[in-house]
Amino acid sequence: MQVNSKLPNVGITIFTKMSKMANDYGAINLSQGFPDFEVAPELIERVSHYMKAGFNQYPPMLGVLPLREAIASKVEKSYGRATDMNEVMVTCGAIEAIFNTISAFVHRDQEVIIMDPAYDAYEVIINLQGARAIGVPLSPKDYSIQWDLVKKAITPKTSMIIINSPHNPSGAIISKEDLKLLEEITRDTDILVLSDEVYEHIVFDGKEHQSILKSDELRERSVATFSFGKTFHATGWRMGYLIAPPHLMNEMSKIHQYNTFTIHAPTQYALADYLQDPAHYEGISGMYQEKRDFFLKVMANSKFKPVLSSGTYFQLMNYAEVSDLPDVEMAEWLTKEVGVAAIPTSIFYQDKQDNKVLRFCFAKNEETLKAAADKLTRL
Template sequence: MQSKLPNAQTSIFAVMTKMANECGAINLAQGFPDFDVAPKLIDRIHHYMKQGMNQYAPMPGVPALREAIAKKIDHTYGVGVDPNEVTVTAGATQALFATITAIVHAGDEVIFFDPAYDCYLPTIQLCKGVPVNINLNKNDFSIPWEEVEEKISAKTKLIIINTPHNPSGAILSKEDLNELARITRDKEIYVISDEVYEHLIFDGENHHSVLKHEELRKKSVAIYSFGKTFHATGWKMGYTIAPDYLTNEIRKVHQFLVFSVSTATQWALADYLKEPNHYEFLPDFFQDKRDLLLDLMAPSRLNPVMCKGTYFQSFSYADIGDKPDREMAEWITKTHGVASIPLSPFYTDHSDNKQLRFCFAKSEETLKQAALKLCQI
């Protein structure tokens, strides 16, 4: 059989997690917390399961949850969202797949930025779109807008942005969104804004969502993740917010992918979102973890790369050796007992800047143990 994704390989996340398990290493590779979900949220799910909320939810999502999401967006960003613009999905990855599939036709060009979350490229390829990857600036992972403008053509249909950015932790500014609006003005170009780490932003910075940009909002799909926000990545719960005309097309795909997602969990999240303190503490919570890791790693030979958001901190290993990054990640996992993610798999051209990404969504004890091992290199 001819493969639709002949160049696709097992995800680097799965590879490094498997290696960590086999070696008994501390897993700072795959992005998941090693601490518990809030008991109150779990109790609400149990409550709704016992209330019989165990059958199919409405395809777009439970109305109470979509209303709660709209109120949260208004509270957080001062933006009015109609609950009918909200679609609840089986995680952000399914939201991305449904959205790209809804927008991209064969031959359409899609601009995205490397290093990039690894589902963008294969989804574009499955839609027979033409990927147009642009490398972020190597030093600060900023977008080279002049190059973006040069790459836009009559076939450009979609631009994908990600802020806070995985894997680098960089964030987009208001000026970045203004540039995006300028270069797409009066063109039939849509925007996907992957904002799953919206609440994980540090150093007093603000998250600049496309929803707050009056011009971009009219042609954008913003994508979010409850798994990232509430330390429950295994629940695979996310959502999209988009204008009606885009939402209608996304739902046409969504209904044939999963139709709907966990009913009891949706009802529980609707309750949990009513209290903003359940997510407003996250910037300080994760900044403390980032700062702890940086302090613990200060004596090491790994040099930190600036991180303004997400729960990933990258380090340069240039002072240790010149092995390819994947080889270095494997060596550190096997010989020093800490798993990380090399950044080259996030690049279409496999650029290797001698950097490794470590997840700090871990307990203080886990971070201390990992840093102790890494400082011995």
């Protein structure tokens, strides 16, 4: 049998590869984005409670009522815009929310604008629709969106623009002015906006996350995706959600019902309880900023030069003063010979441009970060 692959150029992701290498060589894993500290015991207790209480059968397709209500309340509290539970869909991580959105609205031969560098899943999902991702380069200085280039990239085939803030891999964030410019560019068009906001609660230095949900105009043509895994340090639970107006939700429901259909019921009920206390999510920016600052401090005497992260739990480091190896080879060499795994940023670019920059995850205990820095500062 001959297989005609829909994704002939796609192999194992760099995240899987680097984590496997870290395990194989006993390296400190600062590559894949997951914490090495525990989920809050009270949240685990609530999941256990609902499992023991018998909440183990199919929940409603869009999510259990208490969680959808809690999410709607949280969105209104966070972004000052009333949100109805019918605008909420609980998904298998934010990746399912992103997959459902692109699958529902992007058709064959259409174009989707992404900001380059971009999370690698976007282009793959776009390709599966028979569509084409159009990468618009972010500013090489600070990874801000170059809106003049976005405007030039729009054609009659453009069906969607994807934004991501806080941005993976750079840690850059969008501003109020960015939202205004996006409003102007998409006004009186049929262009949908997909806003990936999985790191919404991890923003530093007194800055504020500018959700697309703050814009009354953009909300009518947008889908925003979020992640409980990122917020509550439980990436393995695969719990996410999306917010969209009813006329868009109807189409995404068609995809969701034949994709995952429903999401783990006990965890949904547990999250509904846990969201009742805003301190559970409002305080994590400070915690992660301490980790970012600690990592920068212990790396200060190294030859690695940081590009300051304004959000997420990733820190970019330029290694040009350490080596002239291509970044993929550098990441592999660091893992094998130095004992620290990182992600090469060329994999986030459509043209695989190599700027001698690696991405390090600082969602780790200080002991882990210090041990990694001790190895890196010897170079």
